[in-house]
Amino acid sequence: MSEVRVVIRRDSEWEQRVVTTGTTAAALFEGERSVIAARVGGTLRDLAHPLAEGDEVEPVAIDSPDGLDILRHSTAHVLAQAVQDLFPDARLGIGPPIRDGFYYDFDVEQPFQPEDLGRIEKRMQQIVKQGQRFSRRAVSDEQARAELAEEPYKLELIGLKGSAAQEAEGAAAEVGEGELTIYDNLDAATGELCWKDLCRGPHLPSTRLVPAFKLMRSAAAYWRGSEKNPQLQRIYGTAWPTRDELKAHLAFLAEAERRDHRRLGTELDLFSIPEELGSGLAVFHPKGGVVRRVMEDYSRQRHEDEGYEFVNTPHISKARLFETSGHLPNYAESMFPPMEFEGQDYYLKAMNCPMHNLIFRARGRSYRELPLRLFEFGTVYRYEKSGVVHGLTRARGFTQDDSHIYCTREQMAGELDSLLTFVLGLLRDYGLSDFYLELSTRDDSGKFIGEHEEWEEATEALRQAAQKQGLELVLDPGGAAYYGPKISVQARDAIGRSWQMSTIQVDFQQPKRFALEYTAADGSRQQPVMIHRALFGSIERFFAVLLEHYAGAFPPWLAPVQAVGIPIGDAHVPYLRQFAAEAKELRLRVEVDASSDRMQKKIRNAQRSKVPFMVIAGDEDIANDAVSFRYRDGTQKNGIPRSEALREIADAVARRVQV
Known part of the structure; x- marks a missing residue:
């Protein structure tokens, strides 16, 4: 019998093992009950995957990030099987893992009702107890189409295999760039087929290894996120490695519901979002107006102390302004459609920076004026899809506490350092104290403008400023704005949820596009560095975060009635x-x-x-x-x-x- 050599990696430790040909990852980790999959040569694999000569193998525990994704994706398959058992005419969409849970989309004649979820969950429990085996098999495109001929959405995904559209629409869990695979759910005793689904995997070895789950709710969702596509029914669920963890998560959700800013906004008479105005457009009531005014007044005071100058800009602009800034070519899908007026297109303002550039350019500037710190509570309007609008935290009209700082290249490092210190100090004044930083950089995609050398200089300046704060720094490759890298301040609230607060972006591109200049000490004309900074992000969103952080019990200085x-x-x-x-x-x-x-x-x-x-x-x-x-x-x-x-x-x- 032939043998192969493999290397097992656990954390930073390596162990060489000689095994017989055909040995699976399951045999390698036999007896380790927490291991539910393996990473072989850097790729996640089922435990049934046979090992080859020289494979580097890492165990994947069920409570690891990868393990949780596999658990939740497997539970999504159990959900889909249960739905088709109870609703045979249901057609399958996609069912990926998401943070803390999973979902699966279905095309059904009638929306799911609460009592339907109870029946589905009971059927899922039966499937789990049966211990059906997840069995992977590779199929050709033609074979997949033949086997899934009655699943129109799966057929569409097969046609998207390996495309950018497939990745962008969250279907990567279904099909990849290589071969197609189908997962069969097989009866544990007889090996007979119980159900199957198009899927890239990997999965748990058996449904019996789904320890604890619960269906949460159903909602409407457009196929592949487009309003032009059919509306499906999405069922959300959660799954955890133990019943205790599930219980703790449900308790967390109950506490989060108690703190929901939309509910508190109504109960405390702070704000509302009238249907007559439209989704994502809020009005603040007198008590909410008090809180907002106090937030703004204190921010104004602190900005004045730090040398900022206040400006105001209009709510609409000619299209040419946003063409110059690069927003129309790169950001148009997030802007409201244009309004035609006097033979020209006008856009609702989606960002304040282009108008601040016009203020800088309104007259000649000297190096003696720099750094020039412009600040505005500027209301902007962004077209958010109806499916993502959420109270005040994801709105279509909101007011940014927006600042743009113009400085010399020599001033950039010091300005970023003092700016980040100011930002964190002000957030602490409002009662937030648990932070980490995220550095978003460019990748090799074509969505970014500017020279690589400029990006490297800007990124390094942000990195050094972040490191001086002594906070955890998380990297976010590819998450930068199209014109420059950014640091995001992430704040954890009273129950441990992370919220993106302030953003700081270094921009060499807009000063170039707007031909911004200042006169240097030697009389030459130089281009300033532009630093974008939104401290709250938006007044509305920050209001919502504080409302949930304090569960409505604002400290006396912010309370509408003290x-x-x-x-x-x-x-x-x-x-x-x-x-x-x-x-x-x-x-x-x-x-x-x-x-x-x-x-x-x-x-x-x-x-x-x-x-x-x-x-x-x-x-x-x-x-x-x-x-x-x-x-x-x-x-x-x-x-x-x-x-x-x-x-x-x-x-x-x-x-x-x-x-």
């Missing part, structure tokens, strides 16, 4: 109104609940509104020129002198602390 006066009886209302008037002189936001509700209901109303301070007054308080405090956590402090109570509220606001 304290509410609650009288024990009607006779105590005038005293509390006097307290509120004194608070207003200190620029505090204090209201008095003079409604006919009982005191306990007023307290409950204030708790539901998440007001930081409840100021209670009765006969004894009035006699002692005092009040009693009830805090958001239910604790109470009685007999506080009125002046001291005002100082406590004012101090909490000034220190920007949570109470």
Whole structure:
């Protein structure tokens, strides 16, 4: 019997092994229950994959990132099999793994109902218990078309094999660039075919290795993400290596639902997105307007301290401006269609940078003016597909706290260093503290403009600025803007979710396209470096992130109502109104609940509104020129002198602390 030599790699350790010809990865890792696949020569393979001479083999554990993807993709296949068992006329779309779960798209006559998901999940559990084997086999294009003749969407994917369109539309899990493969689900006892699907794999060895899953919801989704294509029904699910991890994830989702900014926006009367305006277009109510104004005012103050100058630009522009900037050739799909006016096309502003370039170019500039830091709360409009619009976090109209800094090449490194320090400091002032940085660079695709040398210089400057912050730096190859690399500040909120906050981009291209110049010390004309920076990203999105981070319980300095006066009886209302008037002189936001509700209901109303301070007054308080405090956590402090109570509220606001 012949033998082959293979190398097993575990972390940084290597082990050489001699095995008989035909040995599979499963035999190599026999007894290691957590191993559900292998990486052979850098490619993910099923455990049934036979090993060849010189193969480098790495085990893939079910709880690793690759292992989780395989688990979830396998569970998506179980879902599709269950759906076709219960709905034989259902036609299959695609079913990839996604973050924390999976989905599968189906063409069915009627949308799925909640009770359907219950039936499907029960059938999935039966399939899991049967322990059906996932078995891979290679097929020709013709064979695949013959076997899947009744699956029109699979036939379309076969036609896309290896194309850029196939990759772009998320169908890479179905077909790759090489041979086509079909995965058969085989009965564990008889080997008979139970179900099959076009798939690149790999998969778990058996459905019995799906430890814990749950179907979450169904939704409509256009085939391959295009509104021109048929609308399918998508079922979302989640799958985890253990039941405890599934339970923890469901608890996390429940907490995330409790913090959902769309629900809190309605409950706390902060904002709404009226149907009459359109999807992705929000209006802020008075209380939300207070929070937004305070956010903006503090940001303005800090920017003034850092030497920024405020500008304003219009909401529309002639098309030529965005042609010059390069946005129309490179960004048109994210812009609203043009409006024809006086024989010319006008576009809603999708970004502020081209207009800031016009401000820089409006007159001659000297090196003595640099760095020139322009800042604007500029409202922009972007065409987001209806499927991705999500409350305030993915909107079609929003206001960026946008800055563009023009500096010399010699100033660039220092400017990036101080800019990133300023950005992180300001985010910390709003209550975020857990950050990492992401450096997005160009790749070899054709979507980027400019010379490689310029990109290398800009990328290295960003890298050095990032490293000085002492934070984790994650690389994002190919994620740069078309005109330059960027650093994104990623912030984790109170429950550990990551949000992209500020972005900083170095741009050598737009100054060139707009012919921006300054007079250098030697009298020569030089091109400035342009640094793009959005600190919040957008006011709306940052508002939503903070709303979810605090679960609606803003710290006093951001709270729309900082304290509410609650009288024990009607006779105590005038005293509390006097307290509120004194608070207003200190620029505090204090209201008095003079409604006919009982005191306990007023307290409950204030708790539901998440007001930081409840100021209670009765006969004894009035006699002692005092009040009693009830805090958001239910604790109470009685007999506080009125002046001291005002100082406590004012101090909490000034220190920007949570109470």
